[in-house]
Amino acid sequence: MNVRLTLRLLGALLIFLAGTLLFPVPFSLYFGDGATAALLLSALLSAVAGATLFFLFRTENELSLREGFAVVSFSWILFSAFGALPFLFSGTISNPIDAVFETMSGFTTTGATILTRIEGLPESILLWRALTHWLGGMGIIVLSLAILPMLGVGGMQLFKAEVPGPTADRLKPRIQDTAKLLWGVYVLLTMVETLLLMLGGMNFYEALCHAFATLATGGFSTRNASVGAFDSSYIDWIITLFMFLAGVNFSLHYHALRGRWRDFWKNEEFRCYLGITLAATLLLVIANQGRIYGSLIDNLRYSAFQATSILTTTGFGTADYEQWPVIAQYLLAFLMFIGGCAGSTGGGIKVLRILLLFKHAHVQIFRLIHPRAVRLVKLGNVPVNRDVMQSILGFFALYIGIFVIASFIMAGTGLDLVSAGMSVAATLGNIGPGLGSVGPVDNYAHIAPFGKAVLILCMLLGRLEIFTVLVLLFPTFWRK
Amino acid sequence: MNVRLTLRLLGALLIFLAGTLLFPVPFSLYFGDGATAALLLSALLSAVAGATLFFLFRTENELSLREGFAVVSFSWILFSAFGALPFLFSGTISNPIDAVFETMSGFTTTGATILTRIEGLPESILLWRALTHWLGGMGIIVLSLAILPMLGVGGMQLFKAEVPGPTADRLKPRIQDTAKLLWGVYVLLTMVETLLLMLGGMNFYEALCHAFATLATGGFSTRNASVGAFDSSYIDWIITLFMFLAGVNFSLHYHALRGRWRDFWKNEEFRCYLGITLAATLLLVIANQGRIYGSLIDNLRYSAFQATSILTTTGFGTADYEQWPVIAQYLLAFLMFIGGCAGSTGGGIKVLRILLLFKHAHVQIFRLIHPRAVRLVKLGNVPVNRDVMQSILGFFALYIGIFVIASFIMAGTGLDLVSAGMSVAATLGNIGPGLGSVGPVDNYAHIAPFGKAVLILCMLLGRLEIFTVLVLLFPTFWRK
Ligand SMILES: [K+]
Ligand SMILES: [K+]
Structure with missing residues (x-):
């Protein structure tokens, strides 16, 4: 374990974090929300801490497996510590553990909040909160498609060959190239959603915050009542669509943008994910029809939104699903464990793993009946x-x-x-x-x-x- | 799949069931509970059905894998159907689905009941109810230690070499010999518990019913308030001990009776099972002390009973644990999934599998750190x-x-x-x-x-x- 190299890399990442802390500053000035100083001070502290680490620990060593693990885990921890500063400095959150909770919730794209009232808080702070999601999502895409396959974590080895970028075995160039290609897709989808939300009547600031939170499957909103506050069928459906897209393996999006649309359908995990989304929506519609919603159009809108929001692990809300029938709540609790596709920004166990678990069980049963037959679990072919x-x-x-x-x-x-x-x-x-x-x-x-x-x-x-x-x-x- | 052989064997088992249905008859006559005719009629119907199958389907074929699976599953189903007859004929349960529920609950040693009042029902019917547990437990011992290892089900292959009896590969002689040896242990433990419970003041009938339900980790009682009704510290501790013993792999008991006491301690699953029992008791004592029980002696008695009752999946009760702190309830819910040792009459996932899952996870993590090292999951050595x-x-x-x-x-x-x-x-x-x-x-x-x-x-x-x-x-x- 090369501690010097790890610390140097973490220093570089903190300098990057300082840069992102400046992003909400123009918004703070525009809205005059009084949080400018808090953001600048946070950026300064991050930059100083980062530069100290970066210049103190010079080393020529190459990145290897172990430093990979250490950098990944500690970068999320450090980001959550320094990213919490704007909340504390602006007085939005007074308690350090609450501030770290909120920031870790942001960077891990969880979206669990300790804030009881969101409206009325400084706009730039809420933008920073949404930005932590978006940055976390960027991290997850490169982590799940470029780093974890190399480290051999939890079956992500499957993606070693599938991901765009050179197939060099050295960690650094591959990570960089893969990241650039996939982040392009991520940025593009964010821009398109922002535009579409603005067409639905959101202002640029709110559209951006919600696009950040959607693409990262994060779920932080700028409103107390989450997406439900906009009370717009158009906005609900746009966000439903983009939550669904955010839950898809981003290398499929990359292939699609290069004209290989059929890859979606060829991908067994995608088909399964689509199937689960549609089946869950249908089940919710059946459970809610007549009991919660009189109109089928309304029912479909709210049921599809909630099924997608929970399955993709976004967590946006347009309805209080605790008022829904118990079976609907149970279904949502079940979806929480499944999560999005591997290589998406979604969390949970992931559709790929659930799919392979079922296939494994099937093969196990087959082998009991045919003890001499050889049958392996297959994905696609x-x-x-x-x-x-x-x-x-x-x-x-x-x-x-x-x-x-x-x-x-x-x-x-x-x-x-x-x-x-x-x-x-x-x-x-x-x-x-x-x-x-x-x-x-x-x-x-x-x-x-x-x-x-x-x-x-x-x-x-x-x-x-x-x-x-x-x-x-x-x-x-x-x-x- | 040899359907004739399967039906013939099921016929033989039904004839055996008819014999067991006669066991409660002397009790019925002694108590004059009016259920004699119901028991005799049930036995007659089982015998006729069994004999019909047995003599109709003659075949010389040897038992193979597939018939093994079919006989096992259908014997539990048929037993639950015919074993339900005494409940229906005696008027104890009026609804067939309820009667089958109660009987399946008996033969699977579950002990979930649909009866709202137990006291006052015919004694012989309650004895039959306890006997279904005991017979189910006999079935499970031979199933888990003689049949499933051969069929290769769910990791039970591990026991192929460990179990007493000849190591012949043909299914029938091995099953018979193993069964005889292990059933001896089972009968002996039942007799000892019955005696010890009688020393605590129970009458022979109640002692026998509770011993049947304990050794099978079944849980049906003759009282509405379960074991709590006897309100005896001695009885609680005796039953705690025998529930614990019933949750142990019966081949260890067999070895112990032949003087190999040290095998208990050499067995990694047993050590783990003992550790879980003690740890769960300790946690319950901590959670309950001062809140539910003032006296540590009482606390230990009720906590140890409940921890053992749930871990071994017996389900006897001496306390309403829903009044205990939430963490105590959560612990009990957690223990439900663990269950007893493999090769015991306990249910759940089994300690052995949980232990191996943890070892597997440990090896997985080790392999991430040392990708070139070879390390296998080990049980013992x-x-x-x-x-x-x-x-x-x-x-x-x-x-x-x-x-x-x-x-x-x-x-x-x-x-x-x-x-x-x-x-x-x-x-x-x-x-x-x-x-x-x-x-x-x-x-x-x-x-x-x-x-x-x-x-x-x-x-x-x-x-x-x-x-x-x-x-x-x-x-x-x-x-x-
Ligand atoms: K989320
Ligand atoms: K039980």
Whole structure:
């Protein structure tokens, strides 16, 4: 483990963070919201800390596996610490643990908030809050499609060959090239959504904030009532569409933009994801029709929005789904565990892994009936390596294990059974709103500080595919 | 698939069932409870049905894999159908689906009841109810230690070499010899517990019923308030001890009786099971002390009883744990999924599989840090075959998958979130009482008929290690 190189890279990333902290400054000046100084001071502190690390630890070594893991985990942690400064300096959030919760929730694209009232806060601070989502989403795309496949985490090895960019085995050039190509797609989709939302009557500032939060499947809104506040069928459907797109593997978008549209349909995970979205919408429509919504058009609008919002782990709301029938709530809780496609900005276990788990179970049963037959799990027409399958099964077991243990701890902080489980499901899966006392019209302010710390860890674990964080806890990781 | 042989064997088993239906007859005559005719008629019908199958389908073929699966699944189904007759004929239960629920709950050692009042029912019928547990437990011991290892189900292959009896590869002689040895242990433990309970003041009839229900980790009691009705510290501790013993792999008991006491401690699963029991008791004591129980002695008695009762999936009750702190309830819900040791009469996922899942996750993380190192999952000092590990991972994924889907269906029948999830956890894990509206002081009477059918299937799936039942749903299973 090369600590110098790790610290140097983290320094460079902090300097980058300082730059992004300047982005909301013009908005602050335009709105005269009084948060300019807070943003500038935060940027200055980040830049100084980053430059110190960067220039103090010079090294010529190449990036290897272990530094990869360390940089990834610590960059999310450092970003959440320095990214929390504008909230504290502007007086928006007074408590440091709350500020770190909100920022980690931003960078992990979770969207769980401790703010009880959002409207009336400084516009530039809310923009920064939405920007943390968007930056986190950028990080996740490159992490899941360029870094994790190399590190061999949780089955992401599957993407080694599929992702655009050179297939060089050295970590650095590949990461850079892949990142550039995919970020182009990400920026383009953000711009298109911003424009479309403005056509629906949103101003530029709100359109931008919501586009940031959509593409990152983040879910922070500028309104207390989330997307529901705009009360526009057009806006709901645009956001439904872009949430769906944000939940798709970004290399498919890249291929599509280069004219290979058919790749969508050829991709088994995409077909499965589309199927789940449509099936979940249909089930919600059936559960709600006549009971919650009289008009089928309204029902479809709200049901499709919520199914997509939860499945993609965005967490935007247009309805208080805790008023829906229990079976609808159960379905939403179920979707929280599935999540988006691998290589998207969505969280959860991921459609790919769920799909392969089902295929694995199917093959297991087949082998019981035909003990001498050889049958492998296949994705598309390609057999899935047994090591990859073992990673995925291990990931699933760990995900459930962490869910169980963390829910248990949350129950110890005084939450009821449903809230304890759902607060963990909603943070570990990077969704945001859950059920019970952390439902769609509630927030996380009431949770005890220790409980907030547990949920912060859940957000980090979930976002970084668990293994990336857990390896750091092993003593052998730190040995030379 | 040899249908003739399957039907012939099922016929033989039905004749055996007819014999067991006569067991409560002397009790019926002694108590004059009026259920003698109901028992005799049920025995007659079972014998006639069994003899018809047995003599109609003569065949000289040897038992093979597929008939093994079919006989196992259909024997539980047929036993639940014919075993329900005494409830119906005696007028104890008027509705056939309720009667089948109660009987399946008995034979699968689940102990979930649809009876709202137990005291006052004919003694011989309650004895039959307890006997279904005991017979189910006998079936499970031979199933898990002699049949499933041969069929290769859910990691039980691990036991191929460990189990007493000849190591012949042909299914029939091995099953018979293993069964005889292990049933000896089972009968002995039942007799000892019956005696010890009688020393605590129970009459022979109640002692026998509770011993049947303990050794099978079943949980049916002869009292409305379960074991709590006896209000005896001695009885509580005796039952705690025997529930614990019933949750241990019966081949360890067999070795111990032959003087190899140290095998308990050498067995990694046993150490883990003991550790979980002690840790869960300690956590419950901490959660309850001062809040629920003032005296530490009382606290220990009730906490140890409940921890053991739920972990071993017995489901006896001495306290209404829904009045305990939420964290205590959460812990109990968590224990429901773990269950007893493999090769015991306990249900759930089994300690062995949970242990191997943790080891697998550990190895996965190790391999991320040391990609070139070779490290296998080991149990004791023996490496676990990768096929076995894949079975276990597949089992876990299926268990969770079935839990999720069945809970979803239960939510559709009108249960609240907690009751929907916990009714499935408590039946799939063969525990009996859950939380919510199926808690320790409630019962399953209020569940809709369709919901009861779903839970009947859950009991069967859980008890037969899922795969055994699922193979029957594959068309290729039925082909020549
Ligand atoms: K989110
Ligand atoms: K039970």
